[in-house]
Amino acid sequence: MILEHALLSVRPGTEADFEAAFAEARTIIASMPGFEGLTLSRCLEQPSTYLLLVHWRRLQDHTEGFRGSVGYERWRALLHHFYEPFPTVQHYQEVLTA
Structure with missing residues (x-):
């Protein structure tokens, strides 16, 4: 399994609109082949910052399947205008668990 990590900096003052748009957008990503689940968390210290973690079966399910x-x-139209700056997305493969 692959873990996608994205730190999302949302323009201050648009957090409620972003969360509403994300609620709609999550149905899009959830319908993609290889999607295994996600969490969206809001930072307590910096309320305009969100952590998006998405579990994919394979890297290609995200980079080729979803993005293609x-x-x-539709995902882009719903969400990308909220970001400032645009987030860097990274992918991780599990090494250890406890």
Whole structure:
């Protein structure tokens, strides 16, 4: 399993609108092949910062499948205008658990 990590800096004052848009957008990503689940968390110290963690079966399910889909265009339209700056997305593979 692959873990996608994105630290999302949302323009201050748009947090409620972002959360509403994300609630709609999550149905798009949840319908993608290889999607295993996600969490969106809001930072307590910096309320305009969110941590998005998405579990994918394979890296290609995100980088090729999701990003190459028609659904991704809708995802972009719903969410990308909230980000400042645009987030860096990284992928992780589990090494150890406890």
